[in-house]
Amino acid sequence: MDPSLFSRYLLRSIEAHERWTRSRSPYVPDSSLEVDEDRIAAAFDELMHRLGECYPFFHPSYIGQMLKPPHPAAMLAYFAAMQINPNNHALDGGPATSTMEKEAVADIGRMFGYDAPLGHLTGGGTVANLEALWVAREIHPDKRVVFSDQAHYTHRRMCDLIGLKYMEIPSDASGRMDIDSLRNALYSEEIGTIVATVGTTGLGAVDPVHSIVAIAEEFGCRVHADAAYGGFYTLLARGEACLLDPVPFRAIPSCDSIVIDPHKHGLQPYGCGCVLFRDPSVGMIYHHDSPYTYFTSNDLHLGEISLECSRAGASAAALWFSLRCFPLERESGLGPILRGCREAAITWADLIRTSTELYIVTEPMLDIVTWFPRPVTMSACGISLVSEKMFEHAMRAPAPKFLSKFRIPTAKLQMRYPEIRPDAEDTTVLRSVLMKPEHRSHISTFHSELEELARVISSECDQ
Numbered sequence: 001m002d003p004s005l006f007s008r009y010l011l012r013s014i015e016a017h018e019r020w021t022r023s024r025s026p027y028v029p030d031s032s033l034e035v036d037e038d039r040i041a042a043a044f045d046e047l048m049h050r051l052g053e054c055y056p057f058f059h060p061s062y063i064g065q066m067l068k069p070p071h072p073a074a075m076l077a078y079f080a081a082m083q084i085n086p087n088n089h090a091l092d093g094g095p096a097t098s099t100m101e102k103e104a105v106a107d108i109g110r111m112f113g114y115d116a117p118l119g120h121l122t123g124g125g126t127v128a129n130l131e132a133l134w135v136a137r138e139i140h141p142d143k144r145v146v147f148s149d150q151a152h153y154t155h156r157r158m159c160d161l162i163g164l165k166y167m168e169i170p171s172d173a174s175g176r177m178d179i180d181s182l183r184n185a186l187y188s189e190e191i192g193t194i195v196a197t198v199g200t201t202g203l204g205a206v207d208p209v210h211s212i213v214a215i216a217e218e219f220g221c222r223v224h225a226d227a228a229y230g231g232f233y234t235l236l237a238r239g240e241a242c243l244l245d246p247v248p249f250r251a252i253p254s255c256d257s258i259v260i261d262p263h264k265h266g267l268q269p270y271g272c273g274c275v276l277f278r279d280p281s282v283g284m285i286y287h288h289d290s291p292y293t294y295f296t297s298n299d300l301h302l303g304e305i306s307l308e309c310s311r312a313g314a315s316a317a318a319l320w321f322s323l324r325c326f327p328l329e330r331e332s333g334l335g336p337i338l339r340g341c342r343e344a345a346i347t348w349a350d351l352i353r354t355s356t357e358l359y360i361v362t363e364p365m366l367d368i369v370t371w372f373p374r375p376v377t378m379s380a381c382g383i384s385l386v387s388e389k390m391f392e393h394a395m396r397a398p399a400p401k402f403l404s405k406f407r408i409p410t411a412k413l414q415m416r417y418p419e420i421r422p423d424a425e426d427t428t429v430l431r432s433v434l435m436k437p438e439h440r441s442h443i444s445t446f447h448s449e450l451e452e453l454a455r456v457i458s459s460e461c462d463q
């Protein structure tokens with residue numbers, strides 16, 4: 001978005017807000033709220049200085065964690081609504097933004113082929129998953145929930161929190177839930193819910209949702225899809241020539257609940273997760289009353305179907321507005337943004353596969369590429385050492401690259417590279433999240449630069 005367009009509309013939102021506040025009888029803000037300009041100026045300078053210490057998340061050379069700035073469209077709507085500060089807990093606190101939330105959530109539901117789901121936004125994916133796990137516990141109180149050993153770490157913590165028994169299912173060499181192991185678990189344990197991860201946080205692996213859904217039907221279990229990271233990739237799984245394996249994505253509509261993080265691939269600032277339930281009658285489980293709220297309307301207050309109380313109406317406004325600008329479509333809107341990310345990952349994986357300096361850990365299923373530089377000896381310690389060095393060197397290179405590290409069981413790495421000596425239980429490799437479409441046009445250059453750096457590092461290690 002052109003910066004002048006952004007500032008023009010930002011100014012318009014400030015003016016609109018001023019007009020809105022002037023539409024009521026005039027009043028004088030209390031003098032206790034005043035702050036003098038010197039203080040503002042000094043604090044502002046310090047703020048800008050401190051913020052400058054962040055890594056450049058916006059830049060294509062930042063291929064580290066799952067981080068990027070929100071789209072300016074989202075910031076604009078967030079700011080416009082934040083001036084009012086609606087609370088989407090209840091229609092009392094956020095009538096306009098609650099409606100926007102319902103519309104945006106319905107859009108996301110339609111993307112997954114849910115007809116009339118029950119759903120709402122949350123502070124993030126963790127709380128959204130907590131709600132799905134809690135509903136799973138209410139429906140099958142004495143049965144276990146299972147997820148793969150690559151599932152997000154918060155599942156274990158949330159299960160402990162709500163006293164839900166769980167079990168981990170081993171994953172295969174690509175980081176997907178192993179279906180034979182799942183089947184064995186189902187024969188030996190009472191399992192109520194299977195969590196399928198659509199885009200694991202480490203390797204970006206997509207569990208075989210289609211197989212999981214079929215087995216769940218056979219055993220009478222529920223399926224929850226944790227699509228916090230990969231959910232929006234469902235857009236690319238439509239039609240022909242998908243750029244990714246569409247089969248698991250096409251089974252998502254058969255899952256009982258879905259979590260997706262608009263603050264990851266949905267262009268939003270942090271504070272925007274989403275949980276959806278296919279069967280709206282699970283709303284009964286949330287049943288409660290509030291002595292303070294739910295008064296202005298008999299319509300559904302979002303607080304009546306969520307575990308959190310206060311939530312920023314501005315988050316809903318930002319998502320709603322972003323979906324107006326970038327509809328959930330394959331060929332326009334959000335689709336082409338995701339395509340850029342996916343193509344960057346495919347291009348890079350192709351380059352690494354034929355490289356003598358870099359090695360791929362597993363074929364990327366989405367936009368996360370895991371790799372390591374050529375070690376002096378093919379051992380877990382050797383790989384960890386060159387990966388650590390690469391991480392440090394890349395950040396200090398003349399054209400810096402910001403990478404992230406990932407610890408993987410050495411046994412998993414040996415499935416692809418049987419020659420690795422397992423002199424440590426875990427091996428550190430590098431993990432690159434290509435979640436910006438600009439990576440596509442930069443990745444070949446980055447690859448050459450990282451290869452060059454790998455050469456330097458191996459000759460250093462050799463000596």
Ligand SMILES: *Cc1c(COP(=O)(O)O)cnc(C)c1O
Binds near residue numbers: 126127154197273
């Ligand atoms: C990021 C992520 C989560 C946690 O979501 P937050 O928004 O960070 O709370 C859960 N599951 C998966 C697969 C994720 O990628």
